[in-house]
Amino acid sequence: MITDVVIAGGGPNGLMLACELSLAGVRPVVLERLPEPSQEAKANGLLGQVVAMLDRRGLHERLSGSPEPPQPNSAYFMFGAMGLDLSLLEDSPVHALPVPQRRIVQVLHERAVELGVEIRRGHEVVGLSQDDDLVTVDVASPGGAYRLRARYLVGADGAHSATRKLSGIGFPGVTYDRMTVRSAHATVPAGWADPATGALNVPGHGAVLPFLPHRTERGGFSYAPMPGHPPLVSTTEWDQTETGAPMSLDELRTSIRRVLGVDVPLGAPGGEGPHVLRRLTGGNTRVAERFSDRRVFLIGDAAHVYAATGGGPGLNLGLQDAVNLGWKLAAVLRGGAPPALLDSYETERRRAAHRMVMNAQAQAALIAPGGDVAGLRELFTELLRDRSAVQRLAGLVAGADVRYDMGGTQAHPLVGRFAPDMELDTPAGPVRLAELTRTARPLLLDLTEDASLTQALALRGDHVDTVTARPQASAPTALLLRPDCYVAWASASPRPDAAETEELRAALHRWFGVIEPVLT
Numbered sequence: 421m422i423t424d425v426v427i428a429g430g431g432p433n434g435l436m437l438a439c440e441l442s443l444a445g446v447r448p449v450v451l452e453r454l455p456e457p458s459q460e461a462k463a464n465g466l467l468g469q470v471v472a473m474l475d476r477r478g479l480h481e482r483l484s485g486s487p488e489p490p491q492p493n494s495a496y497f498m499f500g501a502m503g504l505d506l507s508l509l510e511d512s513p514v515h516a517l518p519v520p521q522r523r524i525v526q527v528l529h530e531r532a533v534e535l536g537v538e539i540r541r542g543h544e545v546v547g548l549s550q551d552d553d554l555v556t557v558d559v560a561s562p563g564g565a566y567r568l569r570a571r572y573l574v575g576a577d578g579a580h581s582a583t584r585k586l587s588g589i590g591f592p593g594v595t596y597d598r599m600t601v602r603s604a605h606a607t608v609p610a611g612w613a614d615p616a617t618g619a620l621n622v623p624g625h626g627a628v629l630p631f632l633p634h635r636t637e638r639g640g641f642s643y644a645p646m647p648g649h650p651p652l653v654s655t656t657e658w659d660q661t662e663t664g665a666p667m668s669l670d671e672l673r674t675s676i677r678r679v680l681g682v683d684v685p686l687g688a689p690g691g692e693g694p695h696v697l698r699r700l701t702g703g704n705t706r707v708a709e710r711f712s713d714r715r716v717f718l719i720g721d722a723a724h725v726y727a728a729t730g731g732g733p734g735l736n737l738g739l740q741d742a743v744n745l746g747w748k749l750a751a752v753l754r755g756g757a758p759p760a761l762l763d764s765y766e767t768e769r770r771r772a773a774h775r776m777v778m779n780a781q782a783q784a785a786l787i788a789p790g791g792d793v794a795g796l797r798e799l800f801t802e803l804l805r806d807r808s809a810v811q812r813l814a815g816l817v818a819g820a821d822v823r824y825d826m827g828g829t830q831a832h833p834l835v836g837r838f839a840p841d842m843e844l845d846t847p848a849g850p851v852r853l854a855e856l857t858r859t860a861r862p863l864l865l866d867l868t869e870d871a872s873l874t875q876a877l878a879l880r881g882d883h884v885d886t887v888t889a890r891p892q893a894s895a896p897t898a899l900l901l902r903p904d905c906y907v908a909w910a911s912a913s914p915r916p917d918a919a920e921t922e923e924l925r926a927a928l929h930r931w932f933g934v935i936e937p938v939l940t
Contacts, residue, residue, distance in 0.1 A: 433720035434576030435528035440746025442535035468818030471515035500786025501635035581722035593706025650689035703727035747903035
């Protein structure tokens with residue numbers, strides 16, 4: 421028996437990919453090394469464009485517990501522990517979704533099971549080989565070793581990816597060994613937390629805003645009061661000698677004293693765990709030499725890792741890798757997709773990965789100690805009063821500044837970018853664009869006068885979904901969306917002319933294998 425896709429790794433990225441494939445009619449097999457879901461505290465939430473992407477699949481409500489669509493942060497944020505005043509922007513791209521990674525995994529697992537995904541826990545990839553047609557995957561399991569034959573294998577198995585290593589793909593980058601991060605769930609004295617702003621008012625030091633890194637000349641401090649959990653308190657220091665003893669609250673208290681210059685009397689966390697109590701020394705920023713090797717692909721930490729800058733950059737990026745790759749694999753497996761479609765995965769996601777490398781390295785440089793860094797921060801503080809600088813950095817941290825090459829002229833500013841959500845007045849009633857993308861299918865949105873574009877094209881429903889709606893002021897009049905919600909073609913004309921329609925035909929052929937829309 422031949423499996424279409426084997427996914428190595430049942431964490432958030434592997435499960436997201438499994439959901440995307442299932443929505444497109446492909447049933448993958450997920451192999452997860454751990455016999456039970458990890459209870460280790462990892463990422464504390466999601467940041468940026470990925471939050472909007474989850475909304476496009478109906479997952480935001482499950483994760484947030486609210487039926488309200490995601491709202492951008494339009495007030496205050498940080499870049500390199502410096503204030504980023506998002507109120508200067510007309511439309512902030514920074515969305516935040518504070519939810520622990522284990523909850524993200526739980527929701528994605530539930531969704532994958534709903535979609536019929538087979539998940540095998542305690543099963544680990546230990547070998548692979550491939551030819552022009554198939555990948556042979558050697559698997560170790562509690563019931564004994566076995567083999568799977570698959571058309572594709574995707575490594576979503578983390579920074580130490582066995583899939584990457586077995587494929588002989590290098591993982592170049594930089595290892596940082598100067599930095600030590602200490603973190604713990606803990607209680608703080610009653611009355612120190614401001615109920616209005618969430619800030620921690622530290623006597624003798626001042627207010628520390630929640631969730632945002634706070635830099636001093638001696639290191640960094642952060643206070644994250646996660647809903648339903650004890651606050652997560654962290655410090656960052658450089659060139660600290662480890663004692664070799666297990667991490668303790670006393671060690672964190674001493675570190676806080678060094679960083680802030682005052683004592684913060686932390687107490688043991690209450691409630692059920694698991695609770696964080698850890699010390700991490702050093703970190704890595706690495707990007708795989710290539711994201712694929714014939715029939716083997718890498719997503720998430722298997723393809724790229726980043727030294728911590730806040731906001732869980734690896735998870736934010738990895739989930740979007742999964743969405744980018746999923747529909748492309750499914751299109752090739754179902755037949756009719758252009759042969760070069762899978763090549764676009766690496767082209768597009770490598771660009772996003774390198775933008776995140778720049779983000780991580782720039783922020784690491786800005787929070788480091790030293791007088792030269794102080795001068796750099798003073799200059800940046802001046803620059804961050806400028807709206808255009810804030811816009812660029814907000815786009816960088818949100819991952820919203822990546823524009824894909826869609827071919828053609830890309831004249832419309834939305835082409836190649838993630839489609840913004842919008843309220844639409846359709847014949848079936850009002851609907852958000854995000855609600856039209858839950859099926860993960862290509863979508864042609866026709867807002868032209870009298871739906872002229874739909875009348876001019878005879879598109880089979882098995883290729884592309886078509887939705888008509890009333891024209892909106894200052895909005896595009898037509899959009900062609902890929903399943904990952906990136907705009908493949910757009911028009912601002914009330915009635916697109918023959919040249920624009922020909923560009924649409926080319927986009928349909930390039931991305932979805934639609935050979936010849938019939939012009940009437």
